[in-house]
Amino acid sequence: MIVQVDNLTKKYKKEWVLQGVQFEINHPQIVAIVGPNGSGKTTLFNCMTNLLSINSGTIKVLEKDYKDTSLFYDVSYLQDNRILYENLTAYDHLQFVCSVMKQPSTKIVEVAKRVGMESYLKKPVQKFSLGMKQHLLLAMAIINNPKLLLMDEPLNGLDPSSAINMRKILLELYEEGTTIMISSHNLDEIDRLTNTIFFMKDGQILEESLKNYNMKQYFLNVNNLAQAKDKLNELSVSYTVNKDDQVVFYDNETSFQDVLIHLNQNDVLVEDIDIKRIGAEKRYLELFERTVSE
Amino acid sequence: MNNLLLFESKKIMKTLYFIILIIALFSFVSFYFVYNFVHTERADDYIYKNETVKSNFQSTIEELSITEESNAANKEEIEFFVNEIEELDMLSEAAKNYDWNTILNYEIANGEELVKMSPSQNVYTWPTGFTYEVVYEKNKWLLEHNIQPVFPIHSNSEITAYDRVFDTAIIEEIAYDFYNKYDSSSVYFLYLLIGVGLNIGGAIFFLFLFGNVVTREDIGRNGPINFLATMPLKSWKVIWSKLITTVLLTFLILLATALWGLLLGIIFDRFGDWNYPVLIYKPDSSFRFMEMGNFILLSMLLFFIVLIFCYSWLFLYSVLVKQTFMTIVLTIVTLVLGNLLSGSDIGRGLSFAPYNPFNYFQINDIITMEYALTAENFSFTIWNGIFSLLISSFIILFASYLIFKRKAK
Numbered sequence A: 001m002i003v004q005v006d007n008l009t010k011k012y013k014k015e016w017v018l019q020g021v022q023f024e025i026n027h028p029q030i031v032a033i034v035g036p037n038g039s040g041k042t043t044l045f046n047c048m049t050n051l052l053s054i055n056s057g058t059i060k061v062l063e064k065d066y067k068d069t070s071l072f073y074d075v076s077y078l079q080d081n082r083i084l085y086e087n088l089t090a091y092d093h094l095q096f097v098c099s100v101m102k103q104p105s106t107k108i109v110e111v112a113k114r115v116g117m118e119s120y121l122k123k124p125v126q127k128f129s130l131g132m133k134q135h136l137l138l139a140m141a142i143i144n145n146p147k148l149l150l151m152d153e154p155l156n157g158l159d160p161s162s163a164i165n166m167r168k169i170l171l172e173l174y175e176e177g178t179t180i181m182i183s184s185h186n187l188d189e190i191d192r193l194t195n196t197i198f199f200m201k202d203g204q205i206l207e208e209s210l211k212n213y214n215m216k217q218y219f220l221n222v223n224n225l226a227q228a229k230d231k232l233n234e235l236s237v238s239y240t241v242n243k244d245d246q247v248v249f250y251d252n253e254t255s256f257q258d259v260l261i262h263l264n265q266n267d268v269l270v271e272d273i274d275i276k277r278i279g280a281e282k283r284y285l286e287l288f289e290r291t292v293s294e
Numbered sequence B: 001m002n003n004l005l006l007f008e009s010k011k012i013m014k015t016l017y018f019i020i021l022i023i024a025l026f027s028f029v030s031f032y033f034v035y036n037f038v039h040t041e042r043a044d045d046y047i048y049k050n051e052t053v054k055s056n057f058q059s060t061i062e063e064l065s066i067t068e069e070s071n072a073a074n075k076e077e078i079e080f081f082v083n084e085i086e087e088l089d090m091l092s093e094a095a096k097n098y099d100w101n102t103i104l105n106y107e108i109a110n111g112e113e114l115v116k117m118s119p120s121q122n123v124y125t126w127p128t129g130f131t132y133e134v135v136y137e138k139n140k141w142l143l144e145h146n147i148q149p150v151f152p153i154h155s156n157s158e159i160t161a162y163d164r165v166f167d168t169a170i171i172e173e174i175a176y177d178f179y180n181k182y183d184s185s186s187v188y189f190l191y192l193l194i195g196v197g198l199n200i201g202g203a204i205f206f207l208f209l210f211g212n213v214v215t216r217e218d219i220g221r222n223g224p225i226n227f228l229a230t231m232p233l234k235s236w237k238v239i240w241s242k243l244i245t246t247v248l249l250t251f252l253i254l255l256a257t258a259l260w261g262l263l264l265g266i267i268f269d270r271f272g273d274w275n276y277p278v279l280i281y282k283p284d285s286s287f288r289f290m291e292m293g294n295f296i297l298l299s300m301l302l303f304f305i306v307l308i309f310c311y312s313w314l315f316l317y318s319v320l321v322k323q324t325f326m327t328i329v330l331t332i333v334t335l336v337l338g339n340l341l342s343g344s345d346i347g348r349g350l351s352f353a354p355y356n357p358f359n360y361f362q363i364n365d366i367i368t369m370e371y372a373l374t375a376e377n378f379s380f381t382i383w384n385g386i387f388s389l390l391i392s393s394f395i396i397l398f399a400s401y402l403i404f405k406r407k408a409k
Helices: A043-049 A069-073 A089-099 A107-113 A130-142 A160-175 A187-193 A207-210 A227-234 A254-264 A280-293 B002-013 B016-039 B043-066 B073-094 B100-117 B131-143 B167-176 B186-197 B202-208 B225-229 B234-267 B290-321 B325-341 B347-349 B363-367 B371-373 B382-407
Strands: A003-012 A016-023 A030-034 A054-060 A075-078 A148-152 A179-183 A196-199 A216-222 A247-251 A270-277 B277-282 B285-291
Touching: A003 A043, A016 A043, A030 A043, A030 A160, A030 A187, A043 A054, A043 A148, A043 A179, A069 A075, A075 A130, A089 A107, A089 A130, A089 B002, A107 A130, A107 A160, A130 A148, A130 A160, A130 B290, A160 A179, A160 A187, A160 A196, A179 A187, A187 A280, A207 B186, A216 A227, A216 A254, A227 A247, A227 A254, A254 A270, B002 B234, B016 B186, B016 B202, B016 B234, B043 B073, B073 B100, B100 B131, B131 B277, B131 B285, B186 B234, B186 B290, B186 B363, B202 B234, B202 B290, B202 B325, B225 B234, B234 B290, B234 B382, B277 B290, B277 B371, B285 B290, B290 B325, B290 B363, B290 B382, B363 B371, B363 B382
Parallel strands: A030 A179, A030 A196, A075 A148, A148 A179
Antiparallel strands: A003 A016, A003 A054, A216 A247, A216 A270, B277 B285
């Protein structure tokens, strides 16, 4: 188990910022947290790292209680650039992280090269652009090869080539076994990183987004729509019928096979199947438009 | 912990503000040294003074000699001035040869007479009999320890707590003109520097120097404290490292300032005498001397503890108001008010006053026991001061830590 969050609530002043957040991550993957401003993404990360106290619920990270500070040897949190000390150089920051994380100082140059910030390693942060600060934050977050990397809006202020480089680094880290939880508004970039997206709204992870993450959308043309609907209702599959009389539903591969078998056994002929991978933007619009209209 | 201390030091020292204040501190010490150097009375000045007096005496003798009504009284007066001139010549000659013993012996003989002639303590004279005795004993100490005196050393060269009543401002001005308050030898300069620097003003300077140690972390505002909080570090270590770094840097700055003062003296004058006598008041109009070196060390120790007390307030306000300027202002207001209220007659008269930490900001007066003398309570000792300052600092710091833990979330 990498992360286990159970019924997490957080109240700030009189407002509930997190309301029963619940999820598990059991194997290394990249998980995106997507939601409008104020939906509780940063608060979730802050609670997971004990920067904020919680009102109720449990959080376990790498099989340990989230309050255990020794977790930070294996967990990194890339935060807002306000955490940087303006009068110190990038080198000063990295040297400190290196020494606390008990990493050799050779790692400083190594990670600076990886991130592409060797040229301004010795410059004070106050002379950095937004993008340079993001580079430094990334370097600080990955210098200890974390098992879990939490990233709050890491793509802010990055130019296209930096964003590409960051994506490359994140995919490399994922390949190396790091679980990455990333919050971002850049849905295109999220799409390039992962299919696993937790959509958040009003302090909750939308249940449907949990069920359907890493899913595809299926469009079935059937010979008998009425019968197909009856049979699908028997299976308790949630579906819709679009204007082209196609049966549309989300599922993973296994359930899809169950649906096909069930329809076939009940003499519903599936004439054509169209499978679409659901983009983050589309899912976002679907989920949020629906919740707004509801 | 070491990495935290190093990081904290970098955060403090790598700011232009800190560098400017340190340069200002060392410039002040240097200018104060120049001021003392210029005003130091050296052998040449001593001889010049004697020559001036001598020439006045000679003019008087001439005037008395040409007076038509030359009589026995005049002759006696002329004889007196001739003797005085001979003594002045002898003293000038001694100064020319750096023969301090001759000069000291002369002043001791004079002092002995004055002490004998001093009326009882109930009769007010200026300077008081106490002061004459102090000067006499001081000169004896200088002679016994073979110490080069800091001029002037005559009977009116000391102002003690018993003398600080002046009929007019002019008398006060004249009195302070006689008073030996300048010397550029290393040890004595350091002693003088302590007099001007180790007080509430000096403490305020250090508050400005370290005013943003805690506030720069932007506690509760997603500031750099969140970076430290997401490192494998205990929160008490974070706040503790700030205090230790501040205290260590304070120690180093005090040490460096003292060494700079000593160095200036050595380069441009002389080292001076570690065992130069400093007056310490005792009850019942008695006194003793403390070696100047010990006095300097004790002063620096007490000031250091006073600074820890000031930092504890600074830390408390830092976690409460989280804004540097307001933190410094509130700390200064607390310290100044505390100092004023505690230092008032009512404040010093309270039974627990010797355990009130605000009473220990006048470093010089505490160690010389002048504070105890004027408060008529000899429980105002450096050790009571250190005890009360440390205990109250600990309580305030502990409260600050609890608030920090609460506010950080």
